[in-house]
Amino acid sequence: MSTRVRRLQIGFDGQGGMIRLIAAATVLAPGAALAHTGEGVVGGFLSGFIHPILGFDHVVAMIAVGLWGAFLGQPAIWLLPVVFPLVMAFGGLAGVLGVPLPGVEAGIALSALALGAMVALAVRPPLWVAAILVGAFAIFHGHAHGTELPAAASPLAYGVGFVVATGLLHLSGIALGLLARWPVGLRAVRVGGGLIACAGLFFLIGA
Amino acid sequence: VPGRPRLLAPALAGLAWAGPAHAHALSNRFGDFYGGMLHPLTALEHALPIVALGLLAGQEGARAARWLLLAFPLALLVGAGLASVLPPMPWIRPFNHLSFVVLGLLLAAAWRMPLVLLVGLGALFGLTHGYDNGLAASPGSPSYLYALGVAALGAVALALVSATALALSATADWPRTAVRIAGSWIAAIGIMMIGLASRPGPS
Secondary structure: OHHHHHHHHHHHHHHHHHHHHHHHHHHHOOHHHOOOOOHHHHHHHHHHHHHHHHOHHHHHHHHHHHHHHHHHOOOHHHHHHHHHHHHHHHHHHHHHOOOOOOOHHHHHHHHHHHHHHHHHOOOOOOHHHHHHHHHHHHHHHHHHHHHHHHHOOOHHHHHHHHHHHHHHHHHHHHHHHHHHHOHHHHHHHHHHHHHHHHHHHHHHHHO | OOHHHHHHHHHHHHHHHOOHHHOOOHHHOOHHHHHHHHHHHHOHHHHHHHHHHHHHHHHHOHHHHHHHHHHHHHHHHHHHHHOOOOOOOOOHHHHHHHHHHHHHHHHHHOOOOOHHHHHHHHHHHHHHHHHHHHOOOOOOOOHHHHHHHHHHHHHHHHHHHHHHHHHHHHHOOHHHHHHHHHHHHHHHHHHHHHHHHOOOOOO
């Protein structure tokens, strides 16, 4: 245990060195070379980071992806969070290019309903079925984000922002899903899935 | 450790030799070096590929990482140095976004690739990303100092990222999973950036 802690400390020392290096470079750098002012980057990142979090239907669906992955165990716990962004990117591509996708809001609400129900009913389909289901819903989520991307102050920073936010939502779903190892936790996870399904149904009626 | 005194003597000699004329490095045009060193950190499109390549080096193991640590900074140096000489190449920007997709997919797949391929990719992307960084060098000043700065930062950042990835992967399983997921997201960003660049009309 102590060696692991020590190794982590070494890792942090390395990062501290990096920060010191960046700080030194910042102080010593001449103004002329600063082509990127950074303002657009911060604004783009924040708007991208906030976009997935402000949509409650999106939040519960993303948590459901992580929850279901952790619930299904290996290898779904890492496969679903890897499949999701790759398929989502193509939905995002359609959104960026302005290709209309009918029923985006209904699709996102349906994803929360379906994925939440999977967890609540403890459905354990074959891995490829789970991957295709998550991937299909990912297209709707990507389209919703991609439509906003070209208007961002810095499109790349916006992309990184919404990627980080969505990844963190998956991670919180996985963390909650790991409770399923214990009998009480399993019940809590299934109740959580049920709540997500209810929220999805609510948004589906509203959409 | 036996090498320490041998390094120490020239260092002390250097300190003793530096006269007042060298007190301000910036006024000696040495600032271009720091300009080059800072530039990759000022924009995500320059920082992200270095991080992705560092993660890839960490995934492929210490031996591969060492070769990449040699090839990538050298390619950055050449690419950044050539930027002021070569005619404008507008296709480099979308090509660099394609490099996000390639590196991201390789990370997500966690494929043990041949060392030649990894070093070749590092050299190729080092050239193109070095070129893109080199475009920001201040005109009229020695571009080799700027290029050296870009290469120095590339080497340090690559070493830090790959060493962190290697060290964490040795202690637990989750860092390997985290790297695959990060790769998948990096590829997703690249796909959308290519879409943005190929959008009809003014972007």
